[in-house]
Amino acid sequence: GAVVSQHPSWVICKSGTSVKIECRSLDFQATTMFWYRQFPKQSLMLMATSNEGSKATYEQGVEKDKFLINHASLTLSTLTVTSAHPEDSSFYICSARERRSTMNTEAFFGQGTRLTVV
Amino acid sequence: AQSVTQPDIHITVSEGASLELRCNYSYGATPYLFWYVQSPGQGLQLLLKYFSGDTLVQGIKGFEAEFKRSQSSFNLRKPSVHWSDAAEYFCAVGTGTASKLTFGTGTRLQVTL
Numbered sequence: 001g002a003v004v005s006q007h008p009s010w011v012i013c014k015s016g017t018s019v020k021i022e023c024r025s026l027d028f029q030a031t032t033m034f035w036y037r038q039f040p041k042q043s044l045m046l047m048a049t050s051n052e053g054s055k056a057t058y059e060q061g062v063e064k065d066k067f068l069i070n071h072a073s074l075t076l077s078t079l080t081v082t083s084a085h086p087e088d089s090s091f092y093i094c095s096a097r098e099r100r101s102t103m104n105t106e107a108f109f110g111q112g113t114r115l116t117v118v
Numbered sequence: 119a120q121s122v123t124q125p126d127i128h129i130t131v132s133e134g135a136s137l138e139l140r141c142n143y144s145y146g147a148t149p150y151l152f153w154y155v156q157s158p159g160q161g162l163q164l165l166l167k168y169f170s171g172d173t174l175v176q177g178i179k180g181f182e183a184e185f186k187r188s189q190s191s192f193n194l195r196k197p198s199v200h201w202s203d204a205a206e207y208f209c210a211v212g213t214g215t216a217s218k219l220t221f222g223t224g225t226r227l228q229v230t231l
Contacts, residue, residue: 006161034218034219043208043221043222043224044219044221045221093161093162101217103214103216104150104169104216106167107218109154111160111161
């Protein structure tokens with residue numbers, strides 16, 4: 001159980017276009033999902049917390065108009081990188097926390113999406 | 119704010135040798151502690167976690183970690199490393215909640231035959 005799936009696994013897009021990444025909880029409902037970003041050979045940095053039915057909470061320094069997050073259902077959150085530029089090229093990974101959770105409930109990670117902007 | 123330090127950026131060990139990867143955290147209370155492994159171009163795999171109780175935790179692939187409150191550490195160990203263990207290892211902490219994590223900078227493990 002507790003499977004989180006991201007789609008696509010990798011994507012190449014042209015500079016100036018927008019790219020949507022999906023994060024799905026396959027066998028549980030997730031009221032909260034987290035989006036992380038990992039630059040090459042660096043650690044994962046939390047970008048935002050996505051809450052079902054409400055606006056996402058962005059970490060300091062993350063442009064909310066650049067990285068649009070939508071969490072319209074209990075099993076799906078999407079991250080849209082708008083007007084992508086080469087510096088947005090990165091590995092994006094999500095995690096999801098089960099609906100019936102406590103402070104002790106860990107989140108489960110997707111397999112990540114590698115975005116390359118050319 | 120909490121922080122996680124992995125002092126070793128890169129470690130090389132011989133196959134069959136023992137391994138210890140260091141992790142220190144800065145937080146006023148006991149955080150939720152995790153170790154993840156990431157192979158090149160892949161996602162994260164959870165090796166083990168500590169929430170409470172016995173301070174020595176066993177994980178998958180023969181890994182274990184020990185929580186030491188006095189040292190604010192959660193070091194990862196393996197008695198005998200296999201070539202397939204070569205990967206990037208991340209220590210992570212959750213403060214107040216186990217689901218929202220702060221990651222260390224990672225330690226790249228290289229295994230020589």
